[in-house]
Amino acid sequence: MKKLTIFYAGLLLILSVSTMSAQQKTKILILIHSDEGGTYEMAKELAKGIEKNDAATAVIKMVQESNNATLKNIPIASTSELTDYDGIAFGSPVYFGNISTSMSEFISKTVTIWSQHGLEGMPATVFMSSGSGAGRELAIQSFWNMLAVHGMVLVSNGIRGYENIDHTVPQGNTVLGTTSLASLKNVERPTKSERYLAELQGENFARIATALRGTFQKNKVKAAGNKYGADINKVLEKKNIKLPEVPKPAGNYQPFVRSGNLVFINQYALKDGKIQNPGKVGKDVTEEQVKEAAKTTMLNILSVLNQAVGGDMNKVKQCVQLTGIFNTTADYSNHAALMNAASDLVGEIFGDKGKHARATFGASSIPGNSSVEIQAIFEIE
Secondary structure (H helix, E strand, O other): OHHHHHHHHHHHHHHHHHHHHHHOOEEEEEEEOOOOOHHHHHHHHHHHHHOOOOOEEEEEEEOOOOOOOOOOOOOEOOHHHHHHOOEEEEEEEEEOOEEOHHHHHHHHOOHHHHHOOOOOOOEEEEEEEEOOOOOHHHHHHHHHHHHHHOOOEEOOOOOOOHHHOOOOOOOEOOOOOOEEEOOOOOOOOOOHHHHHHHHHHHHHHHHHHHHHOOOOOOOOOOOOOEOOEOOHHHHHHHOOOOOOOOOOOOOOOOOEEEEOOEEEEEEEOEEOOEEOOOOOEOOOEOHHHHHHHHHHHHHHHHHHHHHHOOOOHHHEEEEEEEEEEEEEOOOOOOHHHHHHHHHHHHHHHHHHHHOOEEEEEEEOOOHHHOOEEEEEEEEEO
8 A cells, every 4th residue: 555655655746747847838938029030031031930849838929010911910029028038039131231210129128137137048040131132141250249248058050951952043041040041033922941040040949949948047137217206118018008109190290209308299199090989079979978089189199109218217307297188068177077087098108207287178179089189298218
């Protein structure tokens, strides 16, 4: 009986260890900037390679939002989450022998991680989407330089898979990382060979990342925020506040104008391409519906503001003023209560930085029959 008990105990231990091992897959982030979708197509092939042997899992995220229909639903990464992974594959278009401006701006926000050694020892690999192919190795080398400063372990591609690609078609393979030659005519891009090389790169990277997992200290970097307050990007994430796409201008004007350190923004209650709760308060819509529209309008403003600060809301120093204009009947006088929905949202996100001057008034009509329009002024770095 005692031997049987020991046997079952041992069996349970083995099953427990096996279950834990199955759950502890190597977690790899594929972090990309993509304009026309070429880099994203390469990212999907890397993900396929990473997950090929079922030892690793891949997560594709963008460094900023895109208006491209094939890219708009890809989640946006935050710099603070980089240390959560066991490896990172970076993908970017080639711009003049360098990485894209958007990718460069994202990496420039990792100073706090660098100062706290957050990525030291973590494996990294690079892939890119090039136009003619000119400058692609320079671009990858510039990528490597930045990652080397973080102390990341740089995983090259070598000449992996070269013997199995179609040599009659120009390919973007390099020993430093796979690229796709996106601008060549009459050839599907990425080609089958480029997709094959990207998959091999992902498979090899997953093997290296799995081998290195646990050999480096995954320091949880403290949120730095900025000298004006808390980390706004983390506040948005924590409160599950998702900013919409920047509404397209309906005329000959810009979503925002910056003058010195001030950003000027005007928006109304546009949601999913349609005016939300249109009409006059007290006649066509209720106060609660207008408050909802005011919150939507404020989210549109914040989306434009996010664009103005390059995706880093920590650059916002102060909400200076909000002006709410409401579509009302001539005898309506409860404008301030309607505007509180917008003011409260700003305060919830920015805290003391969200305390602003304010004006509210009624109008006989607003463009698109919107029930509200809001004008905003922010001070930024």
